[in-house]
Amino acid sequence: MSVRSAMPWPLRWVVLAIALGFCAAIALWAFEFGRNIAGLESSGRERLQQVRADMAALRAELEATKEARDKAQSIANTASTLLTSEKVAQERLLAQNKQLEADNRALRDDLGFFEKLIPSGSGESMAIRGLQGDVVNGRELKWQVLVIQPLKNPGEFNGRLELGFTGLQNGKPWAATLPGGPQSLKLRQYGRVAGTLELPPQTVVKGITAKVLDGTVVKAVQTIKL
Numbered sequence: 001m002s003v004r005s006a007m008p009w010p011l012r013w014v015v016l017a018i019a020l021g022f023c024a025a026i027a028l029w030a031f032e033f034g035r036n037i038a039g040l041e042s043s044g045r046e047r048l049q050q051v052r053a054d055m056a057a058l059r060a061e062l063e064a065t066k067e068a069r070d071k072a073q074s075i076a077n078t079a080s081t082l083l084t085s086e087k088v089a090q091e092r093l094l095a096q097n098k099q100l101e102a103d104n105r106a107l108r109d110d111l112g113f114f115e116k117l118i119p120s121g122s123g124e125s126m127a128i129r130g131l132q133g134d135v136v137n138g139r140e141l142k143w144q145v146l147v148i149q150p151l152k153n154p155g156e157f158n159g160r161l162e163l164g165f166t167g168l169q170n171g172k173p174w175a176a177t178l179p180g181g182p183q184s185l186k187l188r189q190y191g192r193v194a195g196t197l198e199l200p201p202q203t204v205v206k207g208i209t210a211k212v213l214d215g216t217v218v219k220a221v222q223t224i225k226l
Contacts, residue, residue: 125151126212126219130192133208133226141165141197145210147220148190159214161185161193167206167226174203185212 130146149157160182167174178197185191199205205226212220 125149125154126157126214128210128212128220128222131208131210131222131224133205133224135199135205135226139199141199141205142194143197143208144192144194146190146192147185147187147212149187154188156188157186157214159185159212159219162211162213164209164211165197165205165207166209167204169200169203174200182213 127148127150128145129148130144132144134142136142143163145161145163147161161184162182163178165176176197178195183193183195185193207223207225209221209223211218
């Protein structure tokens, strides 16, 4: 006795063909899937390489920027140093200029002083050549007197210097002398005497008179107006 399949042969071939097609489809899908995975890995590696290249480029650019910054800072420091040096030099020149002006004024004053020492040729034995007065802050009068003996090899003089001041106080006539009276005056060729007079309130000085006295004899006199 023999056993036979209930499925006819043509139908078996159809089922076999369907199975083979299904297997082929699975194989094709697996192939494409593997290729895609391989492509993704390749793309990922390329992307990683690109990122690394970009980072290297950024590092290089950062280093170049730092170098440029350091150069700019060095130039700025140099410029600042030069400006400071120039400022110091200008200040030194200004100070020297002021000193030269002060020296020039002192030389002019000395020249005027010695010019006053030149004998006038009048044969006088005593002379007042430099009587000056300056009011400071409206409360003090600074005065100065230069007395000379315009003679060759004069003897020593011992006398007194008397100063008188005139002006207005509250609109009325005002006069005063030195608080301590005439000052002692001792000189051979020349002598310079200076002092300060404290002025009363509301006082305006108009004139100063200086007298050189030898005992009761007036040896020289000079009056100036302010």
